[in-house]
Amino acid sequence: xxxxxxxxxxxxxxxxxFSWIWIASTVLLCIVFxxxxxxxxxxxxxxxxQIEQPDNARRIRRYADTIQLVFNYIQRYYIDEVxxxxxxEGAMHGLFNALDDPYSVFMPESEMNELADTxxxxxxxxxxxxxxxxxxxxxxxxxxxxxxxxxxxxxxxxAGINPGDQIIRINDExxxxxxxxxxxxxLRGTPGTDVNLVIRRGERIEFPIxxxxxxxxxxxxxxxxxxxxxxxxxxxxxxxTVDRTVEAINYFRENNYQGVVLDVRNNYGxxxxxxxxxxxxxxxxGVVVSTRSRIxxxxxxxxxxxxxxxxxxxxxxxxxxxxxxxxxxxxxxAGALKDRGRAYLVGERTFGKGSVQQVYxxxxxxxxxxxxxxxxxxxxxxxxxxIPPDRLVRFPxxxxxxxxxxxxxxxxNRIPSFVRDNQEASPAQIETFxxxxxxEYGLDLTLLRRLIRNERNRTTIAPVYDLEYDVQxxxxxxxxxxxxxxxxxQNTRTLKALQEEETEEESVQFS
Numbered sequence: 001x002x003x004x005x006x007x008x009x010x011x012x013x014x015x016x017x018f019s020w021i022w023i024a025s026t027v028l029l030c031i032v033f034x035x036x037x038x039x040x041x042x043x044x045x046x047x048x049x050q051i052e053q054p055d056n057a058r059r060i061r062r063y064a065d066t067i068q069l070v071f072n073y074i075q076r077y078y079i080d081e082v083x084x085x086x087x088x089e090g091a092m093h094g095l096f097n098a099l100d101d102p103y104s105v106f107m108p109e110s111e112m113n114e115l116a117d118t119x120x121x122x123x124x125x126x127x128x129x130x131x132x133x134x135x136x137x138x139x140x141x142x143x144x145x146x147x148x149x150x151x152x153x154x155x156x157x158x159a160g161i162n163p164g165d166q167i168i169r170i171n172d173e174x175x176x177x178x179x180x181x182x183x184x185x186x187l188r189g190t191p192g193t194d195v196n197l198v199i200r201r202g203e204r205i206e207f208p209i210x211x212x213x214x215x216x217x218x219x220x221x222x223x224x225x226x227x228x229x230x231x232x233x234x235x236x237x238x239x240x241t242v243d244r245t246v247e248a249i250n251y252f253r254e255n256n257y258q259g260v261v262l263d264v265r266n267n268y269g270x271x272x273x274x275x276x277x278x279x280x281x282x283x284x285x286g287v288v289v290s291t292r293s294r295i296x297x298x299x300x301x302x303x304x305x306x307x308x309x310x311x312x313x314x315x316x317x318x319x320x321x322x323x324x325x326x327x328x329x330x331x332x333x334a335g336a337l338k339d340r341g342r343a344y345l346v347g348e349r350t351f352g353k354g355s356v357q358q359v360y361x362x363x364x365x366x367x368x369x370x371x372x373x374x375x376x377x378x379x380x381x382x383x384x385x386x387i388p389p390d391r392l393v394r395f396p397x398x399x400x401x402x403x404x405x406x407x408x409x410x411x412x413n414r415i416p417s418f419v420r421d422n423q424e425a426s427p428a429q430i431e432t433f434x435x436x437x438x439x440e441y442g443l444d445l446t447l448l449r450r451l452i453r454n455e456r457n458r459t460t461i462a463p464v465y466d467l468e469y470d471v472q473x474x475x476x477x478x479x480x481x482x483x484x485x486x487x488x489x490q491n492t493r494t495l496k497a498l499q500e501e502e503t504e505e506e507s508v509q510f511s
Contacts, residue, residue, distance in 0.1 A: 071087070074087070089106070089108060089365070092106035092362075092365075092367065093106050096367065096369075101370055103353070103355055103357050103368065103370050104357070104367075104368060104369045104370050105367065105368055106365070106366075106367045107359075107365060107366050107367060107368060108365050109364040109365050110181055110185075112361070112364065112365055112366045115359065115366075115368075117218065120238070120239065121217060121218050121220070121238035121239045121240040121241075122215050122216060122217050122218060122240070123188060123215075123216055123218070124188055124189055124190055124191045124213050124214070124215060124216070125154075125187055125188040125189070125213055125214075125216045126154065126155045126156045126187050126188075126195060126211045126213055126214075126216070127150055127151040127153075127154020127155055127156040127157055127214070127216045128147050128148075128149075128150055128151070128154075128156040128161060128167075128187065129147070129148040129149045129150070129151065130145050130146065130147055130148060130167065130180070130183065130184065130187070131145075131146055131148050131180065132144070132145045132146065132175070132178075132179070132180040132183060142168075142174075142176035143176055144166040144167065144168045144174075144175050144176050144200070145166065145167040145168075145170075145175040145178070145180070145183045146164065146165070146166050146167070147161055147162065147163055147164065147165045147166070147167065148163060149163045149461065149462070150162070150163070150461075151216060151217075151219055152219075154214065154216055155211040155212055155213065155214055156211060159209055159211055161199065161209070162201065163457075163461070164201075165199050165200070165201050166199070166200040166201075167183070167197050167198070167199060168198050168199070168200050168206070169196075169197065169198035170183060170186045170187065170195065170196070170197055171186060171195060171196050172196070173186070188213070189213050190213065191213050191214050191215050192212065192213065192214075193212070193213050194210050194211065194212050194213070195210070195211055195213060196208065196209075196210050197209050197210075197211065202420070217240060218236070218238055218240070219235055220234065220235050220236050220237070220238050220240055220241040220244055220270075221233065221234060221235065221241060221244035221245055221247075221248055222235065222464045223248035223251060223252075223464065224464040224465060225251075225252070225255050225257070226261070226465065226467060226477060228255075228256065228257060228258040228259070229257060229258065229259045229260070229261055229477060229480055229481075230248070230249070230251075230252030230255075230257040230259070230260045230261070231260075231261045231263065231464065231465050231473075232245065232248050232249075232252075232260060232261065232262050232263065233263040233464065233465070234262065234263065234264050234267055234278070234330065234333075235267060236267060236268065236269070236270045237267075237269060237270025237271050237274035237275050237278065237329040237330070238270055238271060238274060239271065239274065241270070241274050241277075241278060242274060242277040242278060242281070242308060245278055245281060246281065246311065249281065249311055249312060257316070258316070258317075258480070259316060259317045259318070259319070259480035259481075259485075260312065260316060260317070260318045260319070261318075261319050261320075261321060261473065261476045261477065261480070262282075262318060262319070262320045262321070262333075262337075262343070263320075263321040263465075263473070264320060264321065264322060264326050264330035264333060264334060265321050265322060265323040265325060265326055265347060265472070266323065266325035266326070267325070267326055267327070267329075267330035268325065268327050268328065268330075269327050269328025269329035269330055269331075269353065270328070270329045271329065272289075272302075272329060272332070272356060274329065275288075275289075275329035275330070275332040275333050276288045276289065276302050276304070276305060276332070277305050277308045278333050279304065279332070279333050279336045279337065280304040280305040280308040280309065280310065281308060281310060281311050281312060282310060282312050282318060282337060282342055282343070283304050283310055283336065283337070283340055283342060284304070284310050284314065285303070285304050286303060286304060286340060286377070287301060287302070287303055287336075287377045288302050288303060288304055288332070288336045288377070289302050289332045289335070289336060289374050289375065289376065289377070290302065290374065290375045290379075291356050291372040291373065291374045291375070292372055292373055292374075292375065293371055293372035293373070295371065295372075298356075298371050298372040299372070314342075317344070317479075317480050317485040318337065318342060318343040318344070319343065319344050319345075319346055319476040319479055319480060320333075320334050320337055320338070320343045320344070320345050320346070321346055321347050321472055321473065321476055322334050322345055322346070322347040322348065322349075322350050322387060322389055323347045323348045323350070323472070324348055324349065324350065324351055324386075325351065326347075326350040326351060326387075327350065327351035327352075327353040328351075328353045330350070331350050331351070331352075331353065331354070331382060331386075331387055332374065332376075334350065334387055335376035335377075335380070335382065335387055335495055336376060336377055338376075338387070338390070338492070338494070338495065339376045339377040339378040339380070339494045339495055339496075340377055341489055341492070344390050344391070344479060344485065344488055344489060344492065345387065345388075345389040345390045345391070346389055346390065346391045346393055346472055346475050346476050346479065347389050347392075347393055347472045348389060348392065348393070348394060349386040349387065349388045349389065350382070350386040350387040351386055352382055352383060352384045352385050352386035352387075353383065354373055354374055354375075354381045354382040354383030354384075354385070355370045355372065355373050355374065355383055356370070356371060356372040356373070356374055357369060357370050357371065358371045376494075376495050376496070377494075378494035378495050378496035378497070379496050380494070380495035380496040380498075380499050382495065385499070387495060388498060390488070390492050391475065391479070393471055393472045393475045395471060395472070396444070396446075396447070402443065402444075405441045405442055405443050406441075406443060408441065409437065409441050409443065409451075414437065415437075415451055415452055415455050416455055418433055418452070419452070419455045419456055430449075430452055431449075433452070434448045434449050434452060446469070449469070450469045453466070453468075453469065
């Protein structure tokens, strides 16, 4: 963003506290930059304000004049030279924080790049999920970048990099002094260019490797067969999600599937149109979702996409798995399938993000702003309410005493040490170790088995599903195999009906 120069005179007397001026400048400076940087959108708003609310238009102009004065004053007279970019970004953060809306935010360049990768569904890189502790390890050793998992059929995967490997150097720079964002920026780059890594595996193995960057597709779908049931796990909603879902359903058809488990647990959302297209694969026709706003142009009714017709026969039972991590676009799909009587919901109440955001660029940075709320086909808005399941199934919850025991187990590092030292452990050895932990820490044996399984999965490619320990998935499979799916669906109610019932119950309680 270019610096802005405004004429100003040095005031003779400060009549208001300087801290108040700084707060005002922080909030109001954004208005000038936003209007200058997004002329097409904001010109429409400006024109409507001038026509319908002339007093408000005059107030906005007065604020703009004030911020010009204060911005220039700080640039000229503050005791130290101020980086205009720092002032701009601080002002933008302040403006959006004032909205008290967690989904309307200013996004610096790094966040805009990450959002673009997600929404476009691809980026240039090596295909590795990585994480990095924010502080030194408890054992005092350097906190290097660690591979969480390679993405299948990418340069990192083809080179044999494994989950749990540490990347200790990137192009001769040690990663223990990098932030995770800095490391990711060095791994990504123009497809066809090389990046040199040094990999540490276990305690003794260390080797250099050169990877050639390629176009990396953001994984959005995982699928597998559970006997005669197709298991479809949607990770996020990008432009590529629909094609990958169609491939999965075709695979189910080839394997003579008799039902579908659609897993949107911990799916934070993504693109609205991707969610509509996904719902269209399961619905014959009709409304998927509608949006409403104080801006007429943002009011829409979205029907199924005729270019993406239903490919799942109406007699195929569908169970949707939801939890507190299911949000936004995943709630649109779950809500549409429930309200249209197409799917049975199992798990826990969803997050409750019933709003729609638009993203606007400001040079390399940008901002995301809420422009509408969305409503399910039964005319229910689930914002800050969420979608309740038709059948509530929770994972076992910890007591305070259990939490203390688990905290001790984690701090003692017993399970990671066992997995590291016994990479080829047999089921009998794992069972013996789990029972020893049960005796020592007093924790549930099933929980301990699951923790060991999760740690082993962290250093291998994790399975698509875990029917042994996933109680919500177990229930979904039992429902489909139970033979009474049609009867269950007849007893479900729309989200609007459920919300009205809850309102009536609350009014009775307070009457």
